[in-house]
Amino acid sequence: MTAINHPIIGDAKSLLLPPVLPLIDTHTHFDAPVFDGDRMIQAQQAYECGIRHLVLLGYVARHFKRLYVTQQALTQPSVPQSSVPQLTLPELTTQHSLLPHAHIAVGLHPFYIDQHTENHLSQMAQLIEQCRPLAIGEIGLDTFTPAMKQPEMLAKQQYFFKAQLDMAVQHQLPVMLHIRKAHAEVLAILKTHDYDAHLLGGIAHSFSGGEQEAKAFVKLGFKLGVTGQITNPNAKKLRRSICAAVAKYGVNCLVIETDCPDMTPVMCQTSNYTQSALGQHADNEWHGAEGQNRNVPSNLPWVLLTLSELLNVAPADIARQLWQNSTHALQVDWSYPGLN
Template structure:
């Protein structure tokens, strides 16, 4: 027999939860939403992300040949809001897309000196939001070979110099090369306290987490945090917050990678403990891909891990993202519909 009171309660609960979720606004600080795996339903995914409160999304570069595709994606998203989704002038009625340009360490064999020159030209002409993703990655065995690693270091340093020359924040991609990356950062004139910057998809331990924050970087937290088995990462994030406060964190989806554990259709628990190969796969299975609309799951897990309310954390993360990217985006006062 249906109990009228409990069904009323459930309705109220659902309503309250919806209101709570809908009162949150997010900045997805790191995505590859221009990847072909989103071509099939990008407009739908934009709408989903918007409904979940995502208001700013950063497309992050990795290969010179795809820079133009990022600008095309940005334009396509902006057109969606000026036509299909209402066309209001209201700033809150948009999912704003931004671009970071950079040459990713994992694709080091494909980068040329000419790409560096062309990157600088684009920085001058189009003034991206940031330079990224740049850094060091020795996840694959071949990346450890001395000449390949030397080239990674050279491109990393050259792009840090670009950031200094053009006064832009950087998005770091550092994997299994934290000591070397930190040494380069300490020796370079790039000052994250002044220029901002994010250690994207942070994957190191406690010492590394603290070292990046001490240098002025925010730690980018992905869907990896939703995995209870990601113990090293969870400990590092908690330790960084204990020492430096929640001001040191930002969140990101890194879509189509890093799918939160609750959004996975097959058991990826093991894969998630380490980054997937990093290829922004053109052949990635659509059901396993991460999407910007999944970002609230990162907030939930972080909120639980740190024992901080969603409401407080979400506002602080917004502010932290603005600080890291040196922008002043106002937190939307009105909740999304």
Template sequence: MLKIIDTHTHFDVPEFDIDRAEQCTLAYDNGIRHLILIGFLAKLFNQMVNCQNQIQKFIANKQKSPTAHLAFGLHPFYITQHTDNDLILLENFIKNHKSVAIGEIGLDTFTDEMKTAKNYAKQQDFFIKQLDLAKNYNLPALLHIRKAHGDTLKILKNQKFNNGGIAHSFSGGIQEAKAFVNLGFKIGITGQVTNPNAKKLRNTIVELVKTVGLESLVIETDCPDFTPVCCHESHGRRNTPANLIFVLDELAVLLNVEKAKLAEQLWQNSLSVLDLDV
């Protein structure tokens, strides 16, 4: 039986409160053995811990379910909401709960609001402070980057960040992908790869694997976002961890690699970059 790891989810959000148990079973039946709950706002860190506890109870009750892991972080897109106190909260959560990484952190200049000098400076400040935390606690970083790949690479180099991690839901080009891989990062692939119109992404993945190898990739759903194209009609726009199988399927076709072999390599890649107890 094939085993896969969903390296980026927001499975703790209320959209899943109605059917989290069923979704866990569906995910397990599709091969998902681990999933990471990723932080974005300090006020929701407790919600992540509660979700992990709920999933641990499913497993204790012999229900089929992936194991849930935690990664706390302050997301750059919500920069106007973060306070200095949130950084203290973040450190407390890292100290008091097993955190497999810091994330999601990074830079996002997708909207005009995020591009203002004030907001962008604050994003950079919070990114650097969270990289320092990652260094202090010897954790990898889960990066969220939109239209800011060059600056993100510059900061990682200036900060001499060597813990690696994942460039999640990657949207850059091939040169940028290679630069992240050279810094010890894996490239996170979502259900966007199932969209035939996502030509830049699909070409980047093919080129990256050709030049750097399959070792450079991990897969993720980023649920409830980025539903694979094939699932839109059958079960709506809410993405779920179970849909990770469609990312694997598409990647196997795109790269012309046997699915079992690809799954095994992605499993190893995820374990090599995240501090998971498996």
């Protein structure tokens, strides 16, 4: 392994980062309009920082098409070749593409439950038939606000969650779970549903539960998705949960994600502006005009590095393990690119 500094990240940060390692960003909203101005540049930078695959997650039916348009744009970049930097690393020159492969998950997100209709479920079912996605997501339960805890709202969330789990079973697809302040309720549904994560894979994205809950999801066959939140030394509960799951099940229970444009690693934050990009706005768009804390896929190595330190596993070893974990969770056979 050659000690090559990250090509994108500035000097101060590159002193701390490991060499470029192949990574999978298992959860992004890289289709969000906040990336419209520089998506191709960000995709190239992500590639140069090691990101070889990224998953675009659905959340409301009216934006499903945007997932496919973004995937298409990343598959057939319209950037002129002259703008592609000259790359000399053997690992980079042997690749067919200079952009990460983009994959799609479609799902109706519980935070936007008041927007979802029966018709949206039908649209989703039709879409899955026509353009098979990589996964179903993000789906689950969210009782973050008092309004979402109301029995009627929670019942609607449960109905949509179960209906989408049914689709996952029907089409034999992994699910990407969004769970906020509802871990026990999600576990209760999963334990009685036909969906079997040991067979179909699946990820508990941006895991935020306690130690027992972390172990319970892993026991059911899910991987725990770790975001840039882990880079915050004050995220003690999260760190304890991840360490507890790893102590019992090993590093093979984890995957990493940026959840961009949210969850910016602390070392990439340039202001104290903490407005969430997703999960706070009714239309789920990024209104943070300040934008300085917008998370991007190329920040993913910071999650890797923090996990490496937290779990005391060498970056190259944990990167290889996370790759395997991701392909297992997503039920794909993407081979590890390696650095030789």
